[in-house]
Amino acid sequence: MAAFDYAPAIAVLPLASFVIALVAGRYMPKGGAFAGILATGGSLVLSAWMAFAVAGGDTYNESLYTFVDAGEELSLHLGVLIDPLSAMMLVIVSLVAFLVHVFSLGYMNDEGETGLPRYYAGLGLFSASMLGFVLADNLFMAFMFFEMVGLCSWLLIGFWFRDAAPPSAAKKAFLVTRFGDYFFLVGVVAVFATFGTAAFAGAESFPTIAEEALAGGSEGAGGAAVTTFFGLDPGAWFAVIALLILGGVIGKSAQFPLHTWLPDAMEGPTPVSALIHAATMVAAGVYLVARIYGFYALLPTVLAVVAFVGGFTALFAATMALVKNEIKQVLAYSTISQYGYMMLALGAGGYVAATFHLMTHAFFKALLFLGAGAVIIAMHHGEDMWEMGGLRKKMPVTYWTFLAGSLALAGIFPFAGFWSKDEVLYEALVHGLNDPLLLGAYAMGLAAVFVTGFYTFRMVVLTFHGKPRSDVARDPHGVGWNVKFPLVVLGALAVVAGFLNMAPVAELTGLHVDYLHQWFVGPLEATSLETYEGLIEERAGYEAAELSPLLPAAVSLALALAGAGLAVVLYRGAEPTEHTDRLGSAKRVLASNYYQDEYQVWLAEGLTARVARAADTFDQGIIDGVVNGTGSVSLLSGSRVRRIQTGVVSNYAALLTLGLVALLVVLGVTGGWF
């Protein structure tokens, strides 16, 4: 199929724009922005072509370039896997990257920022890395690009490196995600050591081998050849591997407890926040689990961990968003919370629900970030919502699109977020009725719906409604077409993307409107939805309870409306007042983000640094002390020895003779000569 021959170009085009912006950006108009726009536009077109090809029933799974080929033992290679999942993700990533490039014209160029070639080079490299990650056909390649994504986020978050906060935030993002990535790296090595391959799909892929090994084990037949370690049986060992990989996922997707980097990363330029922290980098973690879902689906314990971490993060992060005063901070915590929903869905066996929410969230969260960016432009780079107010009339395009995104985020019918979040919760519920742990995760997810509705509408009302509360808000800065265009595109998607998969409607009416389900049933058997559903039932032992989707949907919609309504009631009016004091001491806990940063700083400074200092003291004092002691002792005795060499030859003769006599005495006594 000709389309797939161009697949590598999807990642190579932004890479070329990176090189162009870096080398020639300063000589080009707009600091190299157009190279990036063209490249990501090209990637978008190619991605759409891939999606059509996949829709036509084709898939692609080829190795392109081999680094190391050690035969059966080990093969490290770059390759491309295009199936429904990666095709969908390619479209999302290249679309958001394209729109963010356009938006940057308004946010960066028009605002007279310096260092633009560096900025566009970073965006280009980031897009290339993320697209390369999505294209990857094996875990090793995925890891490489995963790390490049991390590097790019460091470069971009710290873009304003002359201020104090951005470099620190960049470092924090890099270090915290790196902490997770250590586990991932060990997991990659473990996969190679266990299966001898890290391929995602195909007969020789590690999920397939794992499934055969487990099937062989349970049926008593000889399973496929896997090597386990520490004397664990394959099931337990696979769970260890899956948890190790999950470490990288939790870091990148900002799940509890490695979520602390994401709110700080808001120090980066807002388009970067839209690209990295809404649609792509954070999505990488969830995408990775979806990518090797055939492996996770074999392991019920790990799935339960995934679901519980997801449900907990969804609620936990949402509560922190309640008391934030800066618009981007609210969005940051909402991002963490929404990725929690995706993890919950994956853990609950809702593969389609998770990827559906991944898609809708990418659209509406990118929209909200870009809308926030437009507000920030208007506010002359002020972010405090208490300084805003009344922007609705001054910037109608931003307001209406932002409202569409907020309705989607809050999960209000019929916006995109409603459909996807509803399906997440439905999957968690039907599988959770037989599993108390899942049910707990579902309960947390459901509670988070109310909280989400509240903080979303608190943000909307404070920003756009009421009367302007500052001079800047009375006379906001206008925004150009390059800001409005991405907002409109994404706004439209936030409204309609949910119609791609109206599962409850399909259930009720029998119409085949669950297009995404059909999409994922897909042509490639190993990664098709049917395979995953089979595995979830057989291997993980999940049973779906019979339940109408209508009631749960109504419950979650009611909760979302209640939350949103409460926010509107509390904060409406010309001069809204702060109500956070009513929370009492809980306010301080929430505003301090549950002291997560504090304990992690304590872990680093109080514990790790202290242990390191103790080790250093031991090394300096004991180890080096002995070595230095040996040194000074030897120098001291050396100078004594030197004094023997008097330069007087008769002394030498005497010493020589005495030495011989001493030898004679020693040997004579031991030999019994006398």
Added chain:
Amino acid sequence: MALPEWLALAPTIVLGAAAFALFAIDAADPRAENGALLAGTATLGALAALAFAGWALIAGTGTEEPITLFAGQLVVDGLSSFFTVIVASVAALVTVSSYDYLRGRGDQAEFYSLVMLATIGMSLMAAANSLVTVFLALELSSLPSYALVASLKRNRGSVEAGLKYFLIGALSSAILVYGISLVYGVAGGLRLDAVAEGVATTDLTGVLGVGVLMVLGGFAFKTASVPFHFWAPEAYEGAPAPISALLSSASKAAGFVVTFRVFTTAFGLDLAGVDWVLAFQILAVATMTLGNLAAATQETVKRMLAYSSVGQAGYVLIGLAALGGGQNAGVLGASMLHLLVYGFMNTGAFLFVALAEHWEVGRTFEDYNGLGTRAPVACVAMTVFMFSLAGIPLGGGFFSKLFLFAEAVGAGFWWLAAVGVLNSVISVYFYLRVVRAMWIEEPGENLGRIGEYPVGIYTAVIAAAVVTVALLPGMFLVDGVASDAAAHLF
């Protein structure tokens, strides 16, 4: 076609021919200062000897069945050929570099012919198979050495060192010849096999023991082992640097081969009442420790190298000190390998000092500051020598020392290896001091005279460096030869 047996001595014979050719040239034109001809003749002789000895090893001349000559007075076997290779290599490096070192001096012919004569003595020491030939060969190598150390006739240090070397040498020779006479008195024979028969059945343990120890003392002088080492630092420091190289590398190796052969063949490990292995253990520990400790406190590079060469002799002594542990061929072979690598790395280091003397940069560590900026190639070579001497894997010295310690541990003498490792740690300090001075410190004003780059010394230094590095991977080519040669002694 069977070659006549005496041709097995071809290395020694060509060295002799070179010596006589040098005499002839000098006799024909005594005033000539044709350094190239003289150095070329001597180098040719040394290289020819190296080629013959190397060929003997490759072709297996005497390696399986030793060739005895002159009624058993001399023997050609793997051991003798192996050490002739070492000795001839060092001699070649020394004569090549002397071409520059001696330029403009008189009496060059006698210098080269004395070098050749000393080398003949050393190659004969490798082949000596009777206490008489041992003594004669040892004197043949020693007497020219005394003169060579003093060959800078207008230099007080050189003359003084030569005199001290001679006095201590005379004392040691007296001890040796007295020891030989006592052994002869007990054994009733001088050929090593006859001695072996004689001492096996004797009751005169005390007399024999004194004799054995005095013989050991005579050899310890040659190998510069404590407490017979006192001449070494002064002779090495006072002598022209190429001669220091010859004495500390080739002469030491020759001293060791004679020790190996006499003690394993004539006295044997079963000598009742005379635990000479214990004596070597004491010597090894004392030599290693004293040599390295003293080297650590030196101010001048040449004297540091002098003490380092004492310390290195201590490592080699492990080969004798760890005998009787069931790994005899292994430890002795490891000693031989260490002497082989040492022949190149130590010669190269002294020749680098010769280069520094040629440039008159000075003698202390500080004087070498920043030399790397002016003479990078030579300094890279010196770095190789220092690392290899310290046992860091940039040269073959790493493997030879590793084998030595590993074999000692394998033979049950872990404490010998432990002492060796401790000493190696100390030695890193003073070896790397040179490297640090050359590469890290800022250059001083004393480097201004470095204008020309002497071809001969450069050739020799770089050749030594190349072989030192090549012996790192090449160790596995020669270790079989060494352990086979060692195995034939038992």
